[in-house]
Amino acid sequence: MHVIMDLCVVPLGVGVSVSKYVAACEKVLTEAGLDPQLHAYGTNVEGDWDTVLAAVKRCHEVVHQMGAPRVSTTVKMGTRTDRDQTMADKIRSVEEKLKPE
Numbered sequence: 001m002h003v004i005m006d007l008c009v010v011p012l013g014v015g016v017s018v019s020k021y022v023a024a025c026e027k028v029l030t031e032a033g034l035d036p037q038l039h040a041y042g043t044n045v046e047g048d049w050d051t052v053l054a055a056v057k058r059c060h061e062v063v064h065q066m067g068a069p070r071v072s073t074t075v076k077m078g079t080r081t082d083r084d085q086t087m088a089d090k091i092r093s094v095e096e097k098l099k100p101e
Contacts, residue, residue, distance in 0.1 A: 001049040004087055005077040008042035009059050011068030021066060025059040032058070037087065042074070046087050049079070 011021045022038075029036040029045055032055035037044040045052055056073065063071050 004046045008074040012070035
């Protein structure tokens with residue numbers, strides 16, 4: 001099953017700056033064969049359900065290995081069975097509606 005996910009992995013107990021942990025998770029997602037789209041407060045990712053969820057688990061493992069005693073993750077995800085849809089399709093649909101008539 002194809003899933004589109006908005007992922008926000010937050011290490012706790014590591015201080016204020018978390019960019020090195022975010023970078024590590026981006027690397028995990030890429031190494032899993034995914035094409036993550038970083039944004040200011042998280043990452044959008046899409047792919048096979050099992051691949052995506054395994055990569056999220058791996059993000060937790062890596063962030064813990066980096067020294068974070070706690071990791072809190074927020075996930076929003078969606079699936080469709082009526083048709084194939086990518087993140088790019090969803091963005092393109094909204095952009096088309098924003099064009100002047």
